Amino acid sequence: MTARGKLIAVIGDEDTCTGFLLGGVGELNKNRKPNFLVVEKDTSVAEIEETFKSFLARNDIGIILINQFIAEMIRHAIDGHMQSIPAVLEIPSKEHPYDASKDSILRRAKGMFCAEDFR
Amino acid sequence: MVVSEFEESSLLLDEKLLRFMDQLELLEEKRAALNSLIEQGWFSMSKARYSIGNKRVSALQYASEIEPLVCVHARTLDNGEVDFCTERSKQKGSNEAGKEATPIEDIGPQEEGVRRRNKPKKNITEKKEGEEASSEKAPEVTPSRKSDQNPQQDPLKWFGILVPQTLKQAQSSFMQVIELSAEIATLQTAVLNSRQELKQCRKDKPILQESSATQLEKHSD
Numbered sequence: 417m418t419a420r421g422k423l424i425a426v427i428g429d430e431d432t433c434t435g436f437l438l439g440g441v442g443e444l445n446k447n448r449k450p451n452f453l454v455v456e457k458d459t460s461v462a463e464i465e466e467t468f469k470s471f472l473a474r475n476d477i478g479i480i481l482i483n484q485f486i487a488e489m490i491r492h493a494i495d496g497h498m499q500s501i502p503a504v505l506e507i508p509s510k511e512h513p514y515d516a517s518k519d520s521i522l523r524r525a526k527g528m529f530c531a532e533d534f535r
Numbered sequence: 536m537v538v539s540e541f542e543e544s545s546l547l548l549d550e551k552l553l554r555f556m557d558q559l560e561l562l563e564e565k566r567a568a569l570n571s572l573i574e575q576g577w578f579s580m581s582k583a584r585y586s587i588g589n590k591r592v593s594a595l596q597y598a599s600e601i602e603p604l605v606c607v608h609a610r611t612l613d614n615g616e617v618d619f620c621t622e623r624s625k626q627k628g629s630n631e632a633g634k635e636a637t638p639i640e641d642i643g644p645q646e647e648g649v650r651r652r653n654k655p656k657k658n659i660t661e662k663k664e665g666e667e668a669s670s671e672k673a674p675e676v677t678p679s680r681k682s683d684q685n686p687q688q689d690p691l692k693w694f695g696i697l698v699p700q701t702l703k704q705a706q707s708s709f710m711q712v713i714e715l716s717a718e719i720a721t722l723q724t725a726v727l728n729s730r731q732e733l734k735q736c737r738k739d740k741p742i743l744q745e746s747s748a749t750q751l752e753k754h755s756d
Contacts, residue, residue: 421606440604
């Protein structure tokens with residue numbers, strides 16, 4: 417890597433994080449905070465939101481991947497994110513398939529249309 | 536002139552709307568491909584768990600130090616859109632581990648010569664020397680273990696030396712997911728950008744329409 421690129425952060429359940437770490441996105445060392453959060457049953461919404469906001473505040477993260485069912489818990493925080501970088505991608509989980517009607521980006525894109533717009 | 540401006544803006548609005556629709560369609564196609572690849576990855580991981588055990592493929596196996604093998608470059612274009620592309624680094628871990636592993640480890644006492652067995656005192660001292668030799672070897676062993684935990688190593692190695700093929704398939708699926716994620720991120724910014732442009736054009740349209748109507752009335756008078 418000639419210039420140091422940005423990281424891909426993951427907020428997901430164990431299987432999601434394991435899969436993406438297998439893919440090589442993970443960063444974990446003593447000096448820096450990890451770029452992933454394994455969400456378990458006892459993980460609080462406050463912790464998830466704090467982690468998401470910390471990822472937004474970092475300037476070395478380009479994309480945040482988040483399971484959609486976790487995104488639903490912090491929907492207000494995701495809807496409030498208007499910047500292009502980092503990009504937030506909602507992905508399905510094993511127990512919760514992807515629902516396009518819940519995706520913040522698609523709701524923003526599709527929600528602008530009404531019958532009068534096509535006159 | 537004003538009428539032609541109104542017609543031009545209407546044509547521009549139509550073009551932008553069509554472009555927006557195309558982008559949305561492409562985004563949904565890529566999304567479907569991404570979801571399908573992720574499910575494929577999970578299925579492969581489940582098969583790997585079935586063959587090597589549930590806890591062998593879990594968060595417990597993550598290394599204590601990890602360096603990212605893939606990064607994403609974000610480039611902001613003139614029209615406000617952002618282009619994301621992934622870059623995967625070559626793993627140094629396997630080469631360095633290979634180089635460090637080439638010196639063959641000597642097993643056995645470091646001292647040369649025949650050991651004497653007859654005298655018990657000497658046996659005790661020899662045993663102590665043996666223990667010291669083995670304890671001296673212990674620090675020699677740990678450096679090779681440390682090299683096995685190279686932060687840039689292939690994550691597959693966290694799960695053992697001989698991993699099932701299904702785990703490699705899972706890794707391959709998730710690698711493809713990561714590349715698709717960058718494409719989807721690019722499309723998302725493009726869709727939102729198009730939406731903004733459409734919104735602006737729609738705001739300007741009634742103004743242009745009114746001014747063209749007044750111009751037409753003037754011409755007819």
